[in-house]
Amino acid sequence: MEALFHKILCPVDFSRISIPALELVRKLARQNGASVHLLCVIPAASASEPDVQRFAEDSLRAVAHKWFAGKVSHEIAVRIGEPAHAILAAAEELGADVILMATHGRTGEDRARLGSVTEQVVRHSTRPVVTIRPG
Secondary structure (H helix, E strand, C coil), X not given: CCCCXXXXXXXXXXXXXXXXXXXXXXXXXXXXXXXXXXXXXXXXXXXXXXXXXXXXXXXXXXXXXXXXXXXXXXXXXXXECCHHHHHHHHHHHHCCCEEEEECCCCCHXXXXXXXXXXXXXXXXXXXXXXXXXXX
């Protein structure tokens, strides 16, 4: 069977809801012989805090090692900016075949008040987006 995906972009925010996305992206990458590109986006307001970018890179390395080392090809990247925009830009730059990301699954007022990075990515992406909810 021909591989559907060669490059999978997986944004993570280090919350527990990222775990199902990591499990699924590992499985898809193995089935397709794809490489995984883990991405962490630091909001610009937080980027000025000392060592935040280094902490994000170290955390991504740890996640990549735990979930992908010896199992699938992977790379990490940290971007600074508005999360949805940075995810979409990274997908274009990498030539990602698919974006796979977790969603908090908020509804109603919570979603309206907080917004949804995942929803913005789904609405504006020119690539397929696979979303997974916790639980």
